[in-house]
Amino acid sequence: MKRIFLDHASTTKVDEEVLHAMLPYFAQYFGNPSSIHSYGREAREAIDTARTHVGEILGARDDEIIFTAGGTESDNLAIKGIAYLNKEKRTTKGPHIITSTIEHPGVLEVCRHLETQGFQVKYLPVDNQGLINLETLQASISKNTFLFSFMFANNEIGTIEPIEEIGKIAQEHEITLHTDAVQAVTKIPIDVKKQHIDMLALSSHKIYGPKGIGALYLRNGVKIQPIIHGGGHEKGMRSSTLNTPGIVGLGKACELAKKRMTTDNSRMKTLRDSLIKNVLQIEESYLNGHPEKRLVNNAHFRFTGIEGESLLLGLDEQGIATSTGSACSSQKLQASHVLLAIGLDPVQAHGSLRLSLGRENTKEEITYVSKVLPQIVERLRTMSPLWNR
Ligand SMILES: Cc1ncc(COP(=O)(O)O)c(C=O)c1O
Structure with missing residues (x-):
């Protein structure tokens, strides 16, 4: 049976070019990048190049x-890192953080952990499409607020937050802005300065790179404390011998994405829009999240009268991989905190399904899914006590 992967928000496969770039760094150029001999220099040069690609x-x-x-x-x-430094230095700012419920x-x-350490955290609500309200944000700032942490785009419903506007507010109030851009990188043009x-x-593993590697952009001038102490790698901010193959892979993934982002995103958006159009023809089906301000590869639906979990299993039997929530919460039975935060009740939340596209999905695959999905919904509804039309 041909399999169709529509769960790219959970992970992506390693691109062939990425894999090819990584391979020599396992056994051929295996030196420790901190060593000053030629083995070390080979690894360090590869890491420097990767760092440039991630920065770019x-x-x-x-x-x-x-x-x-x-x-x-x-x-x-x-x-x-910033919270502990703030506490230690007892800066003029107090211990207040603003983030969101999603x-x-x-x-x-x-x-939540920092709350147990004496920090106060305001969890801002979102509207029913998952957007943060900037006026509520402004009103929540106090003289003690030192940090905003808002995701660039949501991993479940795909809603894109107004990060640039949030950044302006942060700057006006001299508050540091952290953004979790794990889903946004390569799907949305990012310019950290602007x-x-x-x-x-x-x-890395969300952008066709290997698992177990990532990066933090830390603007020059922003001070944090390390959370892993040791040999002082990464300017003392993250000790441990650098993962050369992983870093090379992440760098290559960024280099490739930079070249193909515009084309990939417009292709995914076209396919995603046709998928949404087809699926919404099913009676009592709804799109979760914002209709326009959403990730180009995200389609998130809810269907009255059925469970997302059963739908996921039905699709899996047909070789189609989807998700009911984030991959991390799929083992949990409770309804997604994101879906509850946008105002769905637990039954509606359990009736939801996420399909997330990747750059290798084809028109034929989307046509096939658009045909199979309504059939499974119909079959499940005939068995459902919640569907008595
Ligand atoms: C928005 C978001 N943040 C963070 C993560 C965690 O990333 P990692 O799996 O690299 O730890 C994920 C992964 O699902 C994510 O979607």
Whole structure:
């Protein structure tokens, strides 16, 4: 059976060119990049090149990029790093952080942890399309607010937040802005300087790079404390011998994305729009998230009378991989915090399904899914006690 992968928000396959670029750095150029002999220099040169490519995709300088083990670690380093420094230095700012209710656990759980350490966190609500309200944000700022942490785009419903406007507000109030851009990088043009971003988290495995590698953009001048102490790698901000193959892979993924982003995004958007149009012809089906301000590859639906989980399994039997929430929460039985935050009740939230496209999906695949999905919805509804038409 031919399989169709429509779960690119959870992860992507490693691009052939990325894999090819990485391979020599396992056994041929295996030196420790901190060593000063020729083996070390070979690895270090490759890391320098990768750093340039990561910087370029963000409009950042090479020396503003810190390599980490992924999006979660980058979020942790940014938020804990500035929070702990702030606490230690007892700056004029107090211990207040503003974030949103729809953040990824990589941000939400860090904020919850900081609450146990004496920080105060305001979790801003979002509207029913997942957008933050800028007036509510302005009204929530206090003289103690030192940090904003808002995701660039949501991993479940795909809504894109007004980061540039948030950045302006942050700048006016001398508040540091961190953004989790794990889903946004390569889908939305990013220019950290223009968008007034001070810290940005990205992850390689969402952009056709390998797993277990990511980066934090840290604007020159922004001070944080490390959370991993040791040999002082990455200017003391992230100790541990650098993962040369992983970094080379991430760098290559960024280099490729920079070249093909415009074409890939417009192709995905066309396919995504046709998928949405087809699926919404199903009776009592709805699109979750914002109709326009959404990631080009995200389609997130809810269907009255059925469970997303059953639909996911039905599609899987036909070789189609989708998701009911984020990959991290798919093992949990509780309704998605994002769907509850946009005002869905638990039954509606459980009736939701995410299809996230990637650059290799084809028109034929979307046509096939558009044919199969309504049939499964219809079959499940005939068995559902919640559907008594
Ligand atoms: C918005 C967002 N932030 C953070 C992460 C975590 O990234 P990683 O898997 O690299 O730790 C993810 C992954 O699902 C994500 O979607």
